[in-house]
Amino acid sequence: MRLRNILLLFAIGILAISSCVPPGGGKKEAKEEKKEYVPQVVIASALNETNISVVLKFTPPEDFEIKPNMFLIRSEVDTNKTINVIDVKKSKKKELILTLQNPIDIVDVWAITSYDDPTFKSKRFINYEKLLYKFYSDKPLGHNIENGKNVFRVFSPRATKVWLVIADDPVTMKNKVEYEMTKDENGIWEAVVEGNLWGKYYGYRADGPKHFTEAFDPELVVFDPYSKAVAVENSYKQKGMTVIIDTSKYNWEGDTFVGLKSEDAIIYESHIRDFTAHPSSGVPDDIRGTYKGFIYKGKNVVGGINWVKFLGVNAVEFLPIHESGTYEPPFGEQVEHAGAEKGATIVNTWNAQSRNHWGYMTSCFFAPESYYSSGDLTPGKYSGLGGKQVNEFKDVVKALHKEKVAVLLDVVYNHVSQYDYNPLKRLGKKYYFFLNDFHGYDSKSGCGNDFDTAKPMASRLVVDSIKYWMIDYHVDGFRFDLATMIDWKTHEKIVQEAKKINPDVILIAEPWGGGRGEPRDGGGYTLEGFSKRGIGAWDDKIRNFIRGGASASSSPSSGLVFGKGNNEEMKKYVLGFLKKNGGDYYEKGHNVNYAESHDNETLGDFIRIGTGYYRNNQVISNRTEFVKLTDKQLAQNKIAAFFLLTVQGAIMMHQGQEFARSKIVDPNSQWLKDFKVDEKGNWYKEITLPNGKTKKVMWPGGKAKPNTLDHDSYEKDDDTNWINYDEALKLETNKELVEYYRGLIAIRKNFNAFRKTPTESIAFINANEKVSPALGWLLPGNVNGDGKDIIVLINGNQTSQATFTLPEGEWEVIANDKVAGLKSLGTVSGTVSLNPISGMILVKK
Incomplete structure (x- = not known):
């Protein structure tokens, strides 16, 4: 009915128009009303200081002459500042090269539009990423002693002012002193301070262009990106300062690298806190979930290093131990967005626990995680005071080395923390990160921001970090999170520099990610691409062959554990999946064989789901009975272990895999104390709004609810992730699986x-x-x-x-x-x- 009326009105309108047109004049008038072509800019990128590439929305007509005065460019910080275009050249169909009268100042925000848009309503920001590549310096960064004086240096090429702030402690800021820093031509800010500063704390305040796309905040003190230790507040936003600490005085007692070859590695993926946080670990309550707890060997202690020895693995790969943003915004509340520009707000709708437990939100690439140090972890208190986490993690490395166990670190260089006062954002948002056309963070990683390792000082930061952990902490190797996000040149520098320090260094790529490298430096971010550069990689293909895929299904169509698989395909994995045998790797040991990692369901849960033992969203009423393996589940877990530990190449297993651990969401988590359950079993939290009214915020959609199985437990600092050793040792079938793993590991180590x-x-x-x-x-x-x-x-x-x-x-x-x-x-x-x-x-x- 509505369409008919519209058509009727349209017809009437046509008749009315035609009745007013003189005979023979309609065609001429229509031509005169044809809209004039206007070059509308959709993308603008600076090629150098005086040339800009612009991509137009529509291709210009062939006979249309584009003139310089058809474009308007102005500063968004001071709209009275403009730059004239003096020349235009066609490049491609929709691309033009504009020549500017004056150079672009990178300490500003520039916008471009067409001449018919004088109010800049349809403006596009000019991307001047290429102009930032010129900045590079080899000067030592962070805090260093030079000629008996304290020298502080920080890279911030677009800042207009930077102040060094020093205080006796980060809580009261007692005896706070500020120093205005000086800037060199390479974007390095420097201050020299005399006197003994050991044990004090420092940070930076930085000012810069005033614009909503900028992250500078001159009132905010952030810690140094090159901090060797950080003290942070255990609450959302995680205010922090750098601890001035001398890391060279540690007594290594002759310790050095283990010298483990990658093809000999049996890697145990572990999380510092999860490994001893559960009471069943036997670790004293005051140090559970800490570096100290990990190496505690007291009476009746089964967790931590004792469990590593018990299993017989020869390498431990720690989930990230870099300082990280462990707190996310309070669930359901509108609060300041600490990870965004000043004044931005955010509502957490995705994370009921408001935690980032696994550590994949790095705040500092040089500082060990303060949350795992001994001390008070009460929300609101500061962790890492005094920088004790430095020696405590070195104690972990030394203790594992004494047991001939190599230490690998899971490192995250593809993005940074998203919900805290990250210094790289506050000091160099538009240098360190990929940006979209509106100068917001561009995230192909799915983590809120992507770190641009191709920029010279960003690449240097990554390589410096790798070298530091090898030299200062004797770390034996690294696993690179979302490794395809890191450019090839940086990967190649890592290999070159790391092998100078330790020729046996183990380098492993997680070959996933947003493919950042594909268009910019040749691509080829594949298992083969990593292997030919001397970097190993997780072999997802053998994982899929063993279990049937990454994510569990109640009707599995593949997977050795479900009796499915091709013998010819199996042969390739037996041989190490080398290229010469139809695989992807150039060298044995580059293939990292695995059936379970921290991501997705555990192997045990994968089998429980695949056999129909667990149905989607099923509420588990008796954890112990659910976790206890049936005879068939035991056989399926054994066959996975058997095949995994008898093929050629490096082996990786995840903590708890040896007893088919289950990730059941903990209903009694301390992080859920404010939640309630309604009569229908729905979990919710009541929050108080600014007007005094209350609002019911329901459990996040798509997230596993309490007493159900979880496949993505990154945020859960509770029994969901904590290793329950009672389930490994007191359940008969699970204990049999543990012993089976131990036996296979012993066989693999004993026979070449x-x-x-x-x-x-x-x-x-x-x-x-x-x-x-x-x-x-x-x-x-x-x-x-x-x-x-x-x-x-x-x-x-x-x-x-x-x-x-x-x-x-x-x-x-x-x-x-x-x-x-x-x-x-x-x-x-x-x-x-x-x-x-x-x-x-x-x-x-």
Whole structure:
């Protein structure tokens, strides 16, 4: 009905217009009313100080002459400041190159529009990213002693003023003194202070262009990006200052790198706090979840370093231990956005716990996480006072090295903290970060901001950080979060500089991300691309082969643990997934084989979901009964462990994988104390609005609710993530799985066959029946130093036996479907039959 009326009115209008047009005049008048072409700018980028590339919304007509005066450029800080365009050249269909009368000043914000928009209503900001590449300096940054004096330097090329602020403590700011710093031509601000400053605290105040796209705030004190230790307030916004600390006085007692080769690595991915925070760890309450707690070896202590020794792994990869933004905005409340420009506000609708527990929001690339140091973690109190976290983390490294365990760090250089007073944002937002066309943060990482490692001083910061952790902390290697976000030149510098310090350094890429590098420096951010540069990578393909994918499904279509898989594909993983065998890696050890990481469901939960033991959003009423493995779940977890620990290449497992840990959202979390549950079982929080009224804010949509399984527990500092050792040692089937992992780890470490056998020497043995997935392989002892041949047999089929004919002679069984280890379980010869979901390791007598 409505459409008919519109058409009727339209027809009447046409008739009315036609009745007013003189005969023969309609065509001429329509031509005269044709709208004149105006060059509307949609993207503007400075090529140099006097040339700008602009992309137009519409392609200009071929006969249209674009003139310089068709463009208006002005300062957004002082709108009376303008720059004239003096020349225009066509570049591509919609692209023009404009020449400016005066150079662009980067300490300003410039906008461009067309001549018919004098009020700049349709303006576009000029991106002058390329102008910032000229800034570079080799001067030492942060706090250093030079010629007996304290020298403070910080990089902030667009700041107009920077002040150094020194105080006796960050809480009361007692005896605060300020020094105005001086700037050199490379954007380095410097202040020299005499006297003994050890134990004091400092930070910077920075002023800059006044505009809503700028993050400068001259009233705010931020810590140094090169801080070696930071003291921060345990509350949202996390105000902090740098601790002036001498890190060189630590007694390493002769400690050095472990010297672990990547192909020999059995990596245990662990979180400092989660590993001992649970009471079952046996660690004293006052140091649970701390660096000290991790290495505590007292009576009846099972967690921490004792568990690492118990399992037998030879490397620990810590989830991020850089200082990070551990607090997010209070749930449901409108508050200041500490990670944005001054005056911006935010409402947290996504994180009920208001925490960022795992540490993937880095605040400082040189300082160890203060939240894991011993002391008062009460919200509102300061952690890291005195910088004790420095020596406490060094104690962790030294203690692990004494056990011949390498230390790897999970490092996050692709983005920075999003919800605190991050100094890189406040000192150099438009230098350090990718920006969109409106000078806001551009985030392909999904983390709110993307760090631009290609900029010279950003790249230097990353490489300096790697070198610092190796030299000052004796760290043996690194895992790079969202590694495709880091440009190739920076990756290559990391490899070059790290290998100078330790030729055996282990470098691992998480080969995920927003593909930042693809268009800017050749792309190829693949497993192959990392490997040819000397960097290993998580092998998602073997993960998918073992479990069936990243995310769990109640109807799995693939996965060895579900009896699915192709024998030919399996062979590639046995051989280390090398390029010469149809894989992606150039060197053995670059492939990091894994079946579980901190991301997604645990392997145990993946199997629980895939077998229908758990249904989506099912409320778990009895945690202990749910976590306890059924016989089939035990067999499925064992077959995953068996295959993972018998293939060539580096191995990684996540904490708790050895007992099929479950991530059930903790309903009793201290971070949920303000939540209530309504009569329908819905969780909500009541908040008080500025007008005094209350508002009910419901649990975040898409997030796992209490007493259900979680696949993304980054924010949960509670029983969801804490390692419950009772579930590992007091539940019979789970304990059997722990012992199975221990046995397989011992076998792998004891025999070179699984790590050093040339792939061309490995011979495959097919099952006598057409069973899949089922495979055997012979690892000859004369090529790997063992002196004894080893056979691995696996039957992943869930219903059929698999029979294998063995080479001549007697073979000693050291692993079967029940037990694995270095003790003999008997001898076999001729043929052997494997039950469904089982494996066997044989050693030639």
